[in-house]
Amino acid sequence: MVTSAVSLFAAEEGGHAAVELSSGGALAAWAWLIPVVPLAAMFVIVLFGKRFPYKGWELATGSMLFVAVYSVVLLISHWNQPIAYEQHVELARIGTLPAGDLVVEWGWVVDGLSIMMYAVVGIVGFFVFTYAKGYMEGDERFTFFFASFSLFAGGMLVLVSAPNLIQLIVGWELVGVASYLLIGHWWEDQANNAAAIKAFITNKIADIGLFIGVIIAGLVVGSFRITDVLDAVKAGDSALADVAFWVALALFVGAMGKSAQMPFHVWLPDAMAGPTPVSSLMHAATMVTAGVYLIGRMFPLYNTEGFGDDVRTWIILVGAATLLFTGLIALVQDDIKKVLAYSTLSQLGYMMAAMGAGAYTAGLFHLFTHAMFKGLLFLAAGSVIHGVHSNNMSDMGGLRKPMPYTFWTFLVGSLALAGIFPLSGFWSKDEILASISYDAGHGGGGVATLVLVVAIIGAFITAFYMARAVWLTFFGEYKGHGHPHESPRVMTYPLVGLAFLSATVGFLNMPGIATPFTDWLAGRLHEIGDHHAEAIDLGLAAVGTLVALAGIAVGTLLFRKDAATQQERDRFRIPVLYPLLEHKYYFDDVYMRGIVYPIRGPIARAVNWSNSYVIDGVVNLVGAITRGLSRVVYGGMDQRGIDLAINAVAGAAGEAGRAARRAQTGKVQQYAGALFAGAVLLVIGFVIFG
Amino acid sequence: MIVNQFLVLGALLFSLGIYGVLVRRNAILVLLSVELMLAAVNINFVAFGSYLPDAFASGHVFALFVIAVAAAEVGIGLAIVLLIFRNRSSANVDELDLMKW
Numbered sequence: 148m149v150t151s152a153v154s155l156f157a158a159e160e161g162g163h164a165a166v167e168l169s170s171g172g173a174l175a176a177w178a179w180l181i182p183v184v185p186l187a188a189m190f191v192i193v194l195f196g197k198r199f200p201y202k203g204w205e206l207a208t209g210s211m212l213f214v215a216v217y218s219v220v221l222l223i224s225h226w227n228q229p230i231a232y233e234q235h236v237e238l239a240r241i242g243t244l245p246a247g248d249l250v251v252e253w254g255w256v257v258d259g260l261s262i263m264m265y266a267v268v269g270i271v272g273f274f275v276f277t278y279a280k281g282y283m284e285g286d287e288r289f290t291f292f293f294a295s296f297s298l299f300a301g302g303m304l305v306l307v308s309a310p311n312l313i314q315l316i317v318g319w320e321l322v323g324v325a326s327y328l329l330i331g332h333w334w335e336d337q338a339n340n341a342a343a344i345k346a347f348i349t350n351k352i353a354d355i356g357l358f359i360g361v362i363i364a365g366l367v368v369g370s371f372r373i374t375d376v377l378d379a380v381k382a383g384d385s386a387l388a389d390v391a392f393w394v395a396l397a398l399f400v401g402a403m404g405k406s407a408q409m410p411f412h413v414w415l416p417d418a419m420a421g422p423t424p425v426s427s428l429m430h431a432a433t434m435v436t437a438g439v440y441l442i443g444r445m446f447p448l449y450n451t452e453g454f455g456d457d458v459r460t461w462i463i464l465v466g467a468a469t470l471l472f473t474g475l476i477a478l479v480q481d482d483i484k485k486v487l488a489y490s491t492l493s494q495l496g497y498m499m500a501a502m503g504a505g506a507y508t509a510g511l512f513h514l515f516t517h518a519m520f521k522g523l524l525f526l527a528a529g530s531v532i533h534g535v536h537s538n539n540m541s542d543m544g545g546l547r548k549p550m551p552y553t554f555w556t557f558l559v560g561s562l563a564l565a566g567i568f569p570l571s572g573f574w575s576k577d578e579i580l581a582s583i584s585y586d587a588g589h590g591g592g593g594v595a596t597l598v599l600v601v602a603i604i605g606a607f608i609t610a611f612y613m614a615r616a617v618w619l620t621f622f623g624e625y626k627g628h629g630h631p632h633e634s635p636r637v638m639t640y641p642l643v644g645l646a647f648l649s650a651t652v653g654f655l656n657m658p659g660i661a662t663p664f665t666d667w668l669a670g671r672l673h674e675i676g677d678h679h680a681e682a683i684d685l686g687l688a689a690v691g692t693l694v695a696l697a698g699i700a701v702g703t704l705l706f707r708k709d710a711a712t713q714q715e716r717d718r719f720r721i722p723v724l725y726p727l728l729e730h731k732y733y734f735d736d737v738y739m740r741g742i743v744y745p746i747r748g749p750i751a752r753a754v755n756w757s758n759s760y761v762i763d764g765v766v767n768l769v770g771a772i773t774r775g776l777s778r779v780v781y782g783g784m785d786q787r788g789i790d791l792a793i794n795a796v797a798g799a800a801g802e803a804g805r806a807a808r809r810a811q812t813g814k815v816q817q818y819a820g821a822l823f824a825g826a827v828l829l830v831i832g833f834v835i836f837g
Numbered sequence: 838m839i840v841n842q843f844l845v846l847g848a849l850l851f852s853l854g855i856y857g858v859l860v861r862r863n864a865i866l867v868l869l870s871v872e873l874m875l876a877a878v879n880i881n882f883v884a885f886g887s888y889l890p891d892a893f894a895s896g897h898v899f900a901l902f903v904i905a906v907a908a909a910e911v912g913i914g915l916a917i918v919l920l921i922f923r924n925r926s927s928a929n930v931d932e933l934d935l936m937k938w
Contacts (some may be wrong), residue, residue, distance in 0.1 A: 813934030816867075820859050 171230035175257040182308050185210040189294050196290040207293040208276040215269030221262050229670020231597040233310045254310040259670035264307040270430040271522045272300045274641035276524050279424035281638035292561045299325035303433035312361040323350050330421040342420035349414040353404020360397030362670045377447045377673045380653035395455025406438025406495050409469045419484040423529030430491040431522030439498045439514050446507050447673050463503025467598040474608040482538045483528045486616050506582030507675050512656050513697025516571035520563040523645035527557035534631040540619040542627035549631045552639040554621045556646040563649045565610040565695045571653030575810040581684045609696040614702025658683050850877035864918045864928040875907045881916035
C-alpha cells in the first residue's frame with residue numbers, strides 16, 4: 148500500500164525569496180536507493196565479501212560512490228529549483244487515537260536539507276572508504292570492518308531520509324549499533340571495548356529523551372510524520388502547543404547525545420579507540436551530525452513562537468558551554484586524535500549555538516564545511532599515525548619532510564578549521580558569529596551577547612590548538628622510533644580530494660555575493676524563517692580573523708621549537724586550570740563514581756546473587772534430575788533389562804550350537820543312516836496319519 | 838498279473854542296497870550298493886509300468902532315464918574315488934571325515 152504525499156507549493160514570501168519547489172521527478176522517486184544501496188552492500192559483504200578480489204572493500208566504496216554521484220546529480224539537476232518530495236509506504240497500523248490512526252511507515256525525503264546530508268555522507272564517505280583500504284590493509288577483520296562501515300553510512304542515510312520519526316529512530320539506532328561495532332573493532336584490547344560500551348550507553352541514555360519527544364509528538368499529533376508535526380506547528384495546534392516545550396526539549400536531549408553536547412560529550416573522545424577512518428567518518432559525516440540534523444529537520448518547532456522557541460535558550464547555552472570547555476581541553480591533549488576529537492566537540496558546540504540562535508542555515512553550513520575539513524584532518528592524522536605507529540604528538544615532530552602530502556593537506560584542514568580567509572571554515576564560522584550577533588540584537592538579549600563573546604574566544608582557542616598540533620607534529624625534531632614514511636597513494640589521494648573541498652566549499656555561501664547553499668537549504672515543505680546573514684559583516688569577520696590569527700601566533704610562539712621553549716611551555720601550565728583540563732573537568736570521574744559505580748555495584752551484586760542461587764540452582768537441579776534418570780536407565784533398563792535379554796539369547800544360541808555340533812561327525816555313512824531313518828519316519832508318518 | 842512279487846523283490850533289493858551303503862567301508866562297494874538301490878527302483882518302475890498301462894509307457898521310459906543317470910553318477914563317483922585313493926592310498930569312507938566341524 149503506497150500513500151503518496153507529494154506536495155507542491157511555492158514557498159511563501161518571507162525570509163527567503165519565493166522559489167518554485169520541484170517534485171524532483173524520477174530522480175526523487177528513486178531516491179530510496181540512497182539508503183538501500185549501502186545497506187544492501189553491507190549484506191552482500193557479510194555473506195560473500197571475502198570472495199571478492201578486494202575483500203568487500205570495492206562494494207562498500209562503490210555504494211558510497213553511488214550515493215555521492217546520486218546526490219550530486221540531484222543537486223546539479225535542480226540547482227535553481229529546489230526539490231521538496233516525500234514518499235510514504237505504509238508498513239503497519241498500530242492503533243487508533245482520537246487524532247487519527249497510528250501508522251508505521253517507511254519513506255524517504257528529498258529536499259534541500261536531506262540532499263545536503265546525502266552529499267556529505269556520500270562524498271566524505273567515498274573518500275574515507277577509499278582511504279580505509281590503505282589504512283586497514285592487513286587487518287584480520289578487514290571484510291567485517293567494511294560491512295560495519297557500510298552499515299554505519301547506511302544507517303545515517305536511513306536517518307537522513309526519514310520522513311517520519313519512527314524511521315528516524317531506526318536510523319538513529321542503526322548508527323548507534325554500527326558505531327559500537329566500529330569503535331570496538333579492535334576488541335582484543337579491553338580499553339577499546341570499554342570505549343565502545345561507553346559510547347553506546349551514553350547515547351542510549353540520551354536516546355530516552357528522543358523516544359519521549361517522539362512518543363509525545365506522535366500521540367498528540369496523531370501521526371509520526373514529521374510533515375504532520377510541523378504542519379501542526381504551522382497551524383498553531385493548541386494541543387501540541389501545550390506540550391511543545393517538552394517535546395522540543397526531549398528531542399534536544401536526544402540530539403545532545405548523538406551530537407555529543409555537554410554533559411553527554413564524554414563518549415566522543417573515547418571513541419578515538421576505533422580505527423582512524425571510523426573517527427573520520429563519525430566526526431565528519433555520520434553520527435555526530437545526526438543531532439544537529441535532527442534540530443534542523445524539526446527547526447520550525449524550535450523557531451515558532453509559543454512552541455519550542457524557549458528551548459532555543461537551552462540550546463544556545465549548551466552549545467556555547469560545549470564549544471568553550473571542550474575547546475580548552477584540546478589544548479592539553481597529547482594524542483593527535485584526541486586533539487581533533489575535542490576540536491569536533493567544540494565545533495559541534497558552534498553548530499548547536501547557531502541552531503540556538505535561530506540560525507538554521509549557519510548551523511548546517513558549518514556542519515557541511517566541518518564535515519569536509521574535519522574528515523580531512525582525521526584522515527591526515529591517520530596517515531601520520533600510519534607512518535609513525537603512535538598516536539602521541541610527543542612521538543612525532545619534523546614530519547613535514549617525509550610526509551609532504553599529509554603535511555600540506557593537514558595544513559589546509561587546520562587553516563580551514565581555524566577560520567582563515569578564504570578557506571571554508573572562514574565562511575561558516577563568520578556566518579555563525581553574524582547570526583549570533585543578530586540574535587543578540589533581536590530577542591536573544593544578554594545570553595546571545597555572552598555566547599557571541601564565548602564564540603569569539605572559541606575561535607581563538609581553535610586556532611591555538613590547531614597551531615599547536617601542526618607545530619608539534621610537522622616541525623622540529625622527529626622524536627619517535629623508526630623512519631616515518633609517506634602513506635600509499637590510496638591514502639594520500641583522498642587527502643588531496645578532501646583538501647580541495649575544504650578549501651573551496653566555503654564559496655557556496657558567501658553572504659551578499661552568492662548564496663546557493665542558503666537557497667538550497669530553504670527548499671523544504673515548511674517555511675524555515677531563520678535569520679541568515681544578508682551580507683558579510685565586515686566588522687565581525689575582521690574580529691574573527693584577527694582572533695584566529697592571534698591564536699595561531701600564540702600557538703606558534705609556544706610550540707615552535709622543541710627543547711628551547713620547554714620553560715615557556717611550562718608557563719602555559721597554569722596551576723589550577725591545567726590539571727582541570729588534563730582531567731577533563733573530572734567529568735569521567737564524576738560519572739564513574741556518581742553514576743556508574745552506584746548503579747553497577749548493586750546490579751553486579753544482584754546478578755551475582757541470582758547467578759549463585761537462581762541460575763546455579765536451576766542448573767544443579769537439572770543436573771541432579773539427569774543423573775537420577777541416567778542411573779535408572781543405566782542400572783535398571785540397560786544393565787538388567789536389555790543386556791540380560793541379549794545375553795540370554797546369545798547364550799541359548801551358543802548352547803544350541805554346542806549341542807548340534809556333536810551331530811557333525813564328518814562320517815558319511817552316519818549322515819546317510821540319518822537320511823534313511825528320516826525317510827522311514829516320514830513314511831511311517833504318512834502311513835499312520837494318511 | 839500280480840505286481841506284489843516284483844515289489845517285494847524291489848524292496849529286498851533296496852534294503853540290501855541300504856545295508857551296503859550304511860555298512861561297507863570301501864567306497865567302491867558303497868557305490869555298488871547305491872547301484873543296487875537304483876536297480877530296485879528300476880524294477881518298481883518297470884513293474885508299475887506293466888501293471889498300469891499308459892500310452893506313453895512312462896514307467897519304462899523312466900527306467901531308461903534312471904539307467905542313464907546312474908551311469909553318469911557312477912562315472913563321476915568312480916573318478917572321485919580314484920582321486921581320493923591316489924591322494925590318500927585308501928578308499929575307506931571312515932577316514933574321509935573332512936566335513937567334520
